[in-house]
Amino acid sequence: MALTRICKAFHELTPDELYDMLRLRSEVFVVEQNCVFPDMDDKDQLCHHILFYNEAHVLVATARLVPTGVSYPDMMSIGRIVTSQLVRGTGVGKQLVEMGIAECYRLFGKGPIRIGAQLYAKKFYESFGFEQSSEVYDEDGIDHIKMVKQV
Numbered sequence: 001m002a003l004t005r006i007c008k009a010f011h012e013l014t015p016d017e018l019y020d021m022l023r024l025r026s027e028v029f030v031v032e033q034n035c036v037f038p039d040m041d042d043k044d045q046l047c048h049h050i051l052f053y054n055e056a057h058v059l060v061a062t063a064r065l066v067p068t069g070v071s072y073p074d075m076m077s078i079g080r081i082v083t084s085q086l087v088r089g090t091g092v093g094k095q096l097v098e099m100g101i102a103e104c105y106r107l108f109g110k111g112p113i114r115i116g117a118q119l120y121a122k123k124f125y126e127s128f129g130f131e132q133s134s135e136v137y138d139e140d141g142i143d144h145i146k147m148v149k150q151v
Contacts, residue, residue, distance in 0.1 A: 001090060003060070004053040007103050010045045017051055020059035028082045037140040039080075046070050047079075048107055050099055052092060060084040061096045065104050068111070075114040075148070076104050097128055101149065110151045119143035 006017070013021070025039055044064060052061035061084065066077040078100040083093045104113055117125050119136055125147050134146035 001087070001092070002055050003092070003095070004057075005095075005099060006051040006053070007048055007065075007099070008051075009048050013049060017049075017059075021049060021051060021062050024059050024062055024084060025080055025082055028084070029080075032085070033142065035140045035142060043070055043079075048103065050096060050103065052096060054086070058084075058086070060087045061092050063096055063100045065100060065107060067108050071116075072114050075112050076108045077114050077116075078104060079115065081115075093124070094127075097125070101128060112151060113149045115147050115149075116144050117147050119145055122147070 008017070022039070029035055029037070029039060043066060046067065047070065048065040050063045050065065051059055054060050061082065063081040064079050066079055068074065068076045071077045071079060078097070081093075081096065081100070083096065101113065114133070115125065115130060116139065117130070122132065122145060128149060130147035130149045132145050133148045136143050136145055138144070
């Protein structure tokens with residue numbers, strides 16, 4: 001599958017890219033997962049964003065790269081990791097996380113990366129070297145765990 005991969009700071013996003021990103025996050029997190037939560041949390045403006053577009057210029061995956069001090073005082077983070085139903089099971093999610101890790105290191109320097117992962121995705125994130133670092137906790141009605149990838 002040919003994908004266009006973009007990584008931009010928030011202020012570099014076009015209005016269409018911003019709309020696509022917020023729409024995909026809403027489609028998956030709010031509608032598909034039936035989770036009402038404040039997606040727009042005043043962190044996006046401080047982050048870089050990865051966008052994967054397919055050949056038809058449809059956004060099929062996105063993630064935000066969060067500098068140290070925004071979500072966690074002592075670590076950078078990758079958040080709002082999401083893939084469209086159109087590409088699940090095709091390896092796009094794996095490519096998204098791999099690019100997220102590489103871009104975090106490029107943008108913020110080598111260091112540990114913390115994520116708040118939905119519990120069902122634990123094994124997926126372990127395949128990138130993330131290790132569980134918290135007990136299971138409820139976030140907006142969904143079981144989550146903190147995970148950390150050491151350098």
